[in-house]
Every structure is written in structure tokens, then in C-alpha cells.
Amino acid sequence: MKALRNPQSGQILALRDRRLYPIYEKVIEGQRLSFEDGLLLYETDDLAGVGFLANIVRERINGNKAYWVRNQHLNYTNICDKFCKFCSFYAKKGGPAPYVLSMEEVRQKLLAYIDIPITEIHIVGGIHPRLPYQYYLDLLRTVKEVRPNAHIKAFTMIELQQIQKVAKKPLEEVLIELREAGLGSMPGGGVEVLSDRLHEELFDRKLDGEEWLQTARTVHRMGFRSNVTMLYGHIERPDERVQHMIRIRELQDETGGFLTFIPLSFHPEGSALAHLPGPTGYDDLRNIAVARLMLDNIEHIKSFWVMNTPAVTQVALWYGADDVDGTIQEYEITRDPTTDRRQVLTREQLLELIREAGREPVERDTLYHVIQRDAEGAVAG
Numbered sequence: 001m002k003a004l005r006n007p008q009s010g011q012i013l014a015l016r017d018r019r020l021y022p023i024y025e026k027v028i029e030g031q032r033l034s035f036e037d038g039l040l041l042y043e044t045d046d047l048a049g050v051g052f053l054a055n056i057v058r059e060r061i062n063g064n065k066a067y068w069v070r071n072q073h074l075n076y077t078n079i080c081d082k083f084c085k086f087c088s089f090y091a092k093k094g095g096p097a098p099y100v101l102s103m104e105e106v107r108q109k110l111l112a113y114i115d116i117p118i119t120e121i122h123i124v125g126g127i128h129p130r131l132p133y134q135y136y137l138d139l140l141r142t143v144k145e146v147r148p149n150a151h152i153k154a155f156t157m158i159e160l161q162q163i164q165k166v167a168k169k170p171l172e173e174v175l176i177e178l179r180e181a182g183l184g185s186m187p188g189g190g191v192e193v194l195s196d197r198l199h200e201e202l203f204d205r206k207l208d209g210e211e212w213l214q215t216a217r218t219v220h221r222m223g224f225r226s227n228v229t230m231l232y233g234h235i236e237r238p239d240e241r242v243q244h245m246i247r248i249r250e251l252q253d254e255t256g257g258f259l260t261f262i263p264l265s266f267h268p269e270g271s272a273l274a275h276l277p278g279p280t281g282y283d284d285l286r287n288i289a290v291a292r293l294m295l296d297n298i299e300h301i302k303s304f305w306v307m308n309t310p311a312v313t314q315v316a317l318w319y320g321a322d323d324v325d326g327t328i329q330e331y332e333i334t335r336d337p338t339t340d341r342r343q344v345l346t347r348e349q350l351l352e353l354i355r356e357a358g359r360e361p362v363e364r365d366t367l368y369h370v371i372q373r374d375a376e377g378a379v380a381g
């Protein structure tokens, strides 16, 4: 077995699976990986080898840094007419009770954490068929009123389509108005896996892959940055995951608008797919690593600790991830209603998580500007 070297850290590893050597050569030379390479990265049982390769790219792009953000999530409604089979968040008989946050409730939720120097408010909700256009504008304006300095990352491509529908205007015009009301960028949810088969099987009422890509293209053309996710660990196949990444990579070549790719670890509990076992930590690490290797044109790979656990996120920082999302405050999409487990990490806990893993924590804002704070925690400069 030939030992290989990570040129950044000097880390040495012998790849157990010889088929990975040509991928190592490509990684060292900065060459793009093919669909077949992606399949092999999923197929091999040499996960340590895949992680080693991903770590080379991770350290080349982001060094030893692990980015984090002080954020608060707001889920304005759980009423949704899309009925995606993987989702446990939407209101249904015997499940979560329906709600729509009033502007007063939005204000209260923001005020509850007003003493924390949060820089990002992450807003998503179900696709409520009857919310008027004005609701979305009021939502953004209310957040800006209470937190004038925070960046608002809001509305997936699916929500944008709904907002455009109720606004009865071209998407471009709606985006201009949402920007004026305070919208800063878009989160990465809603895309799931770009595959016609999965669209048909799991989320046929939502935008299909082509429509999702077209919406993201428009959003980027209008000057917004956005994230992009991949929901894995349900009924998708490895070839569908690789194809998803390649389609995202192609759009990124065209627009450069994606900031971060986020593999999301599926939680079966409470969904129509509750009989499935869900992904393991081993699957989580592999998906992070393959994403890092395939998506050579996206700067950041996020390990979302809420879904894959803080422990897996620590290891993921050596398997391709350079971002751990944030302090969160409240998270509803995968909250298990049978426990009162709070999905919050304080700044200290998040810093400890990163340092314990052997990486250097760097606080960032949504657009990855580094945040320097003074001793009191105020943003410096």
C-alpha cells in the first residue's frame, strides 16, 4: 500500500481501496471529479480514505478554520399544502397543531433573545396557500424593526414561488420588493434531491428539479446569494445523490451564487417514512465528504449539527465540513415533540465543540465576513 500525503497538514494515510488512487491524483491536481468518481466515493468501504481526500480539499480552501454564526431560526407557519412524505413539520391530524405567527408573536420571539448579539435571522415556513403577499413583506419589515442590524436569510425557492403566486407579479419584481423590505439572502432548503423519480415519489406537489434550478438562477441573477441542501438517508440512491451534486455544480459554474452546500441528515420520526431507519453517523460523514469532493466550486460545506448531532459535526470537520451553522435558539423542522430536548448551543458550547475537534472557530456573518468583537461582545469596527 502506497502512503499518501495531505500537502496542507502533512497528514499521511494509506488508502485501503486502490481504486481511490486516481481520485487522489485528481484531488492533488485540482481536477474536477466525474459522475463515476462520485459513485465510487459512495461505493467504497474505505470511508477513512474518502474523508482523507475530502480533508485535503477542505484544508486547501478553508485551512484550519471552522465557521459559525450567531443566528435565530423563525418558522412562521407549519400550515403547508405540499404534504412531502419526509416531513414531520407540517400540521396534520394527530400531529403538530397548525399555527401562523402574528407580527406580535414574531416580535416576541425576537425580543426573547434580544440580549444575544445575533447577526442572522433564518426564516422559513410551510407553503400556506392563503397567506397574502403583504404577510411576507410585514414579516421582513417586523424583523428589521426589532433587529435592524441582522441579516435576514429567508424563503426557499419553493416559498418564493408561492410568494410570487400570491403577489401576481414576475419573480424579479417580487425579489426587488422583498429586498426593499429587508431580505438579504436565501436558505438552502426545499430542493431535497434533484431527481424526477424522487420528486414523483416524495414531493410531487413542489417545484420539480428544473423549476427549482430556474428559480435559483433568477435569484442569483438578481444579485442574491443562496445556500443549497441535499436531504439524504431516505429512499434516494447514490447515483441520484451524485447527479444532484453535478446539477448544482453546473448551475454554480453559471451563476456563482451558492455560498454553502448542506447535506441534511433525514429524521424519519413523525413522517410518512417513519418505518425507515434513517442515516447513521457513518452515512453523515460520507455525504459531507463526497459533497466536499464533488462540489469544487462551492466554497463552504456545512455540517448542520441539529440534524446530525454535535458529535458527528465534530468529526465532520475532518471529513470536508468547514461550517457548523450556529447557535440556532429554536428549531422546529426536526424537533421531536415527545422530548423537550432544546436545539440550542450557546456561543461557549459551540466554541468548545470546534476547539475540542481541533479546529479554529471563526465567527462569521451570513455572507462569510469574519466578525471581530470587542471584549463586551459588540461587533468591532
Ligand code: V47
Residues within 6 Å of the ligand: 086, 087, 088, 089, 186, 187, 188, 189, 190, 191, 192, 227, 228, 229, 231, 262, 264, 265, 266, 267, 268, 269, 271, 304, 307, 325, 333, 334
Ligand atoms: O427543506 C424536512 C429538510 C429542510 C426533514 O441554508 C428534513 O443555511 C431531516 O434547509 N428530516 C429545512 N430534514 C432546513 C434547511 C436548512 C437547515 C440549516 C441551514 C440551512 C441554510 C438550511 O429540512 C427542508 C427539508 O429538506 N427536512 N423534514 C426531516 N424529517
